[in-house]
Amino acid sequence: MNFLLRTPFLRLLLAVMAGIGVYNAVHVPAWAVWTAGGLSVALVAVSYGIRAVGLRYRYRWLFGCGAGLFFMVLSYVLCAWQEERQTFDHVDEPGIFLVEVERFPVEKARSYLVEVRVRQFADSVSLRASRGRGYVYFEKDSAVLSLAPGDRLLVEACFSPPRSLNNLGGFDYARYLKRKGIGATTYVPADGWRVVGRAEGFTVMGLAQQWQRRLVDVFRRFDFSQENFAVLAALSFGYVDELDPDLRERYNVTGITHILAVSGMHVGIIYFLLDFLLRFLDRSRPLRRLKAAVILLLIWSYAFITGLPPSAFRATLMFSLVAVGRMFGGQASIYNTLSMSAFFMLLVDPNLLFHVGFQLSYAAVVGIVYLQPRMARLWSPRSLPARWLWELLTVSVAAQAGTLPLTLYYFQTFPNYFLLTNLVAIPASTLVLYGTVCLLLVAGVPYVSGAVAWLLDGVLTVMNGSVGLVQLLPAPVSVVAFTGWQCVLLVVGCCLLRHRIRTPSYAALAGLLCCVSGIVFIDTAIRWDTVRTRRLIVYASYHDTHVGLIAGGRHCAYTSNRDELYKTAGDYWNGRRMGGPMLLNAPFDAPGGDVCATFLGRTVLIPGADFYNWHRAAAPLDVDFLILGNGLMPRAEELFACIRPGCVVADCTVAPWYARELGQHCRERGIAFHSVRERGTFVWEGEDYLREL
Numbered sequence: 001m002n003f004l005l006r007t008p009f010l011r012l013l014l015a016v017m018a019g020i021g022v023y024n025a026v027h028v029p030a031w032a033v034w035t036a037g038g039l040s041v042a043l044v045a046v047s048y049g050i051r052a053v054g055l056r057y058r059y060r061w062l063f064g065c066g067a068g069l070f071f072m073v074l075s076y077v078l079c080a081w082q083e084e085r086q087t088f089d090h091v092d093e094p095g096i097f098l099v100e101v102e103r104f105p106v107e108k109a110r111s112y113l114v115e116v117r118v119r120q121f122a123d124s125v126s127l128r129a130s131r132g133r134g135y136v137y138f139e140k141d142s143a144v145l146s147l148a149p150g151d152r153l154l155v156e157a158c159f160s161p162p163r164s165l166n167n168l169g170g171f172d173y174a175r176y177l178k179r180k181g182i183g184a185t186t187y188v189p190a191d192g193w194r195v196v197g198r199a200e201g202f203t204v205m206g207l208a209q210q211w212q213r214r215l216v217d218v219f220r221r222f223d224f225s226q227e228n229f230a231v232l233a234a235l236s237f238g239y240v241d242e243l244d245p246d247l248r249e250r251y252n253v254t255g256i257t258h259i260l261a262v263s264g265m266h267v268g269i270i271y272f273l274l275d276f277l278l279r280f281l282d283r284s285r286p287l288r289r290l291k292a293a294v295i296l297l298l299i300w301s302y303a304f305i306t307g308l309p310p311s312a313f314r315a316t317l318m319f320s321l322v323a324v325g326r327m328f329g330g331q332a333s334i335y336n337t338l339s340m341s342a343f344f345m346l347l348v349d350p351n352l353l354f355h356v357g358f359q360l361s362y363a364a365v366v367g368i369v370y371l372q373p374r375m376a377r378l379w380s381p382r383s384l385p386a387r388w389l390w391e392l393l394t395v396s397v398a399a400q401a402g403t404l405p406l407t408l409y410y411f412q413t414f415p416n417y418f419l420l421t422n423l424v425a426i427p428a429s430t431l432v433l434y435g436t437v438c439l440l441l442v443a444g445v446p447y448v449s450g451a452v453a454w455l456l457d458g459v460l461t462v463m464n465g466s467v468g469l470v471q472l473l474p475a476p477v478s479v480v481a482f483t484g485w486q487c488v489l490l491v492v493g494c495c496l497l498r499h500r501i502r503t504p505s506y507a508a509l510a511g512l513l514c515c516v517s518g519i520v521f522i523d524t525a526i527r528w529d530t531v532r533t534r535r536l537i538v539y540a541s542y543h544d545t546h547v548g549l550i551a552g553g554r555h556c557a558y559t560s561n562r563d564e565l566y567k568t569a570g571d572y573w574n575g576r577r578m579g580g581p582m583l584l585n586a587p588f589d590a591p592g593g594d595v596c597a598t599f600l601g602r603t604v605l606i607p608g609a610d611f612y613n614w615h616r617a618a619a620p621l622d623v624d625f626l627i628l629g630n631g632l633m634p635r636a637e638e639l640f641a642c643i644r645p646g647c648v649v650a651d652c653t654v655a656p657w658y659a660r661e662l663g664q665h666c667r668e669r670g671i672a673f674h675s676v677r678e679r680g681t682f683v684w685e686g687e688d689y690l691r692e693l
Helices: 002-006 008-025 030-049 053-058 061-085 142-146 173-179 204-220 226-237 245-253 264-277 285-305 310-327 334-348 350-354 356-376 384-410 418-441 446-472 484-502 506-531 562-575 611-616 636-642 656-669
Strands: 095-101 111-122 127-129 133-139 151-157 184-188 193-198 413-415 477-479 534-538 546-551 554-559 595-599 602-606 621-628 643-650 672-675 682-684
Touching: 002 008, 002 334, 008 061, 008 334, 008 350, 030 061, 061 334, 061 350, 111 142, 151 184, 204 226, 204 285, 204 418, 226 245, 226 418, 226 446, 245 446, 264 285, 264 310, 264 356, 264 418, 285 310, 310 334, 310 356, 334 350, 334 356, 350 356, 356 384, 384 413, 384 418, 384 484, 418 446, 484 506, 546 562, 546 595, 546 602, 554 562, 636 643, 636 656, 643 656, 656 672
Parallel strands: 133 184, 602 621, 621 643, 643 672
Antiparallel strands: 095 111, 095 151, 111 127, 111 133, 151 193, 413 477, 534 546, 534 682, 546 554, 595 602
16 A cells, blocks of 8 residues: 555556546446546545545545546547547548658568558549548559658549458457557559648657668668667667568577667666766756756757667656656656656557557566565675676566567567677677767767777677577577466465565465466467367468368468467467477478378368369269368369369458359359458368358
8 A cells, every 4th residue: 555655647547548548448427437437536636625634634535536436537539539539431442542651761672661640532523531541552663762751742542441350369460550640551653642642730740750860871871781780770760661571580589689670678778877977067046057958958869760669668758767767866766757657658658558568668677676686685795796796687577578468468479598688788789788878979080980880790790690599599489378367367466475585475475386287287278279179260360371180189280481480379279288280291391292181070171282183084073172272263164064063262362353153053052151351261060061151
């Protein structure tokens, strides 16, 4: 209770989080929202209306309940207002859109991605105002790279709402974009757009991105390798466009992905460096105010030149509150400071609560603040190098422990060598940040700048090399998948363990045992359900065909791309406590091969590229499931002359128009049909598919 009294913003933060959670979980009628808002105001008014000191103290809970209910209602209303404001007009309507570029183009495998804001829409009838933010995928053309924030374009397109592939246990891409404020996406060919001008004035985000690009271009003058340049740009200024997937995966596997995103560690290094350099201003209150003002100006300037990503913004806000608190000579509660920064950020953008980066950053800071001092007291080395190494180890372990429940829930993996990589990566990244400042200061001095760049390149080479070596060690990651309830039980169990250590309590011990038993019970229940599972699965993937066969302890799969299969279905397998599948005969490695298998008494056929040889058969082949994939699109008449299926499944590799036509032919013949592109992953569990589909 004393802790809650010392952290008033934590109580307000919990109220805001409750309001956001209620909005995303249930629909509350407008009259109920207004009633709750009026009740909150009445409670606060009554608490202020009590004059007697004794009665005011006795009923002090009225103000707390009223304030909590008020901010809960406020956050609910803000969520509704934000969703209404982010509505995308003229979805699924072809026409010409006037759009404004909001971010620099990002290169993808087959296109350039540009985030835009729609201003106007014109069709054959009229020209009218429009609103909404969307993603435009431009056909690869060098002209797209010249686009900059503020450019206005005319694009001939049809924006569609984002769709998820709906794979079992997969990533919900549509919900992810919705929470980022992206309402629709479209593809535009090279001749379907042109620049018509620029927006008047400027935006803070656009100016920040331009400065970020200019500073990154300073690095291009020097002879950095491509890999070192990509890490340097990401680590220093949050510019991640140069990072290739293999490099990202290397840092992810070794547990130091946070280094590649400007976050609390980067802002903290800058803050403590400035605090050390300006410590001579701590002599008086006016000088402390000057010091705080300088620090605020510089750390916000740093956040500005990194493009103002959410991670840098929240870290800068937190350290700004710390600097202001120290300016007045007080040592404010770090938990209250953290709660205050999260409170204001959620009022500005309630959807941040569901961003994984937002959750991980605060979990890591809480872990460091709470655990690191207690761990550091376990051993007090005398030598300075040993003390420095011990501090580094405790910080790494505390941060990893704070983020452990979220890591197991979202990523289902645990980096086994995170201590080893952090011992090299954290000091190296600190040197890189300080070296970046030096390089920018001496960039115009010929020989000095070259020497600094050479030293920076050496540090980056050592860091990247060490990460690569750790990745080659046996079992760099462990697959440990937790459900949401298991994560809650893990957190509650850790709190009960702490209470048990501090105060011998049988109730805490009993609660801890219940939490452990609950985690084990949930895991056992999932494994038992998996053993009883019988499923034929056609996964959703736009470029490859993946078919899974799960029957009890056996797990087999057909695929045209093994690596993509693991990316597509890996989360589902981990969540079901299954290992990787046995790939039967690698069917698509040999071009033109058909695949036919029997599963639970049903015949499954996956035609190959030489499908047209089937027309030589004397009679149609009877099969239960015909799975069309790998872009195979035979004529319907020839298809049904060769095969008589009970159910046809068309995956995402076939064209949408072909799937629609094939579905019509199937309905005319009384054949069950499932389009994975339209309806998501196909799952058959032994039921009558003719009746179900």
